[in-house]
Amino acid sequence: MDQRLGDFLAAIATTGNMTKAAQSLFVTQPYISQTVRRAENELNVVLVTRDHQPLTLTYAGQRVLTYLQAQHQLQTAMQQELKQLTNHAAGSLTLAINQPLAALWLPEILPALYAQFPQLHLNIQELTTSEAEQRLPTGKIDVFIGKAIYDHRLAFQPLGRLKLALVVPANSDIQPQAEQPLAALTNQPFIRIAAPSRFQEVVDHYFQDNGITVINRLEVPDSRIALALATAQLGSMVTGWDTSKTALKNHPDQIRIYPIPTNQVALDMGITYPAHHHSAVLTQLVQLTMTKLLPLL
Structure with a gap:
């Protein structure tokens, strides 16, 4: 199929006339007519109505034009992106x-x-x-x-090992102890990260090994959501120590944070x-x- 078919169909749709379409594209009228006829034979559909003036595209012609324009846009986008990658000397x-x-x-x-x-x-x-x-x-x-x-x-x-923290809503009456803060979560609402999460697996193993049974009130996709819901007073959660400090700075009246000793739970x-x-x-x-x-x- 001629690569200029899309241009020809667009020009016919705009001008309604083969001669004017050819003039607008600086090609001959027979060239446009032959190109359209060839495409109609190849696709086995009529692309242009020729029984009245001005000429119009058939529904098939409109659909072909839409696909060809989309193809052209994709081609242009690909070339631009590849050019950008070429300009990235470091890769x-x-x-x-x-x-x-x-x-x-x-x-x-x-x-x-x-x-x-x-x-x-x-x-x-x-x-x-x-x-x-x-x-x-x-x-x-x-x-x-x-x-x-x-x-x-x-x-x-x-x-190294990433230090973790227990984040407790301000409305909670639990009082975690410094030597084992997670023990205070027994029978308390907890917000956990949904599987698969290596982070949550580490926390769950600690709960199991130490007989800590929490109430899994909420299961969320990631720790950002868990922290936001803890801030909304819906349960406690575990996150990185630096993350918890930033959250406390932003919401000093909504949460309390407790560092978890690295010999109990930490992430390599x-x-x-x-x-x-x-x-x-x-x-x-x-x-x-x-x-x-x-x-x-």
């Missing part, structure tokens, strides 16, 4: 990170990375550890910052990437992550 990298750490950690890392690779195209995704564990070996993401992943196909650089954090991947950008990202984040844990 493109897909970085995944545990929610809600992106807002806390990436501002510590990325300015220094872009100082060295200003043309880098970076795609940032917030993923659970389970999702990252599936996507890393298949190349759907290039690197993951978050809870530890152990896989022989992947390289893992440990960062690190940066994970395919073992065979050794680009200059990734190497620098790993080094910056180790340098910038270690003091924060």
Whole structure:
């Protein structure tokens, strides 16, 4: 099919005349007529009504024009995006990170990375550890910052243990003790993260090992929602210590926070990437992550 068929059909629809359509496109009238006839034979439909003036497109002609215009838009978008990627001399990298750490950690890392690779195209995704564990070996993401992943196909650089906190609504009458704050949750409303969540698995195992039975009032997709609902006085939840401090600063009259000793519950954090991947950008990202984040844990 002639690549200019879409232009010809659009011009016929606008002018209602083959000759005027040809003049507007600086081609001959026979060329347009032959192109349209050829397409009609190929598609086995009539595209233009020729039994009256002005000429109009049939319904089939309108649909063909719509599809051809959409195809042209996709082609243009693809070319523009590929041109942008070509201009990224440092290439493109897909970085995944545990929610809600992106807002806390990436501002510590990325300015220094872009100082060295200003043309880098970076795609940032917030993923659970389970999702990252599936996507890393298949190349759907290039690197993951978050809870530890152990896989022989992947390289893992440990960062340390992420300190956690118990967040309690201000309307709750429980009084967690410093030596074992989670014990106070027995028979209390709790907001848990839905499976699959390695974070919630760690917390659940601690509950089971220590005979703590909570009332799972709410099950939510991620810790941001859990924290918002705890702030709304709907139950207690567990999150990162730094996240809890920010929440307390923003809502001092709505929640209380209690640090959880790292020898009870904590998360082993690190940066994970395919073992065979050794680009200059990734190497620098790993080094910056180790340098910038270690003091924060």
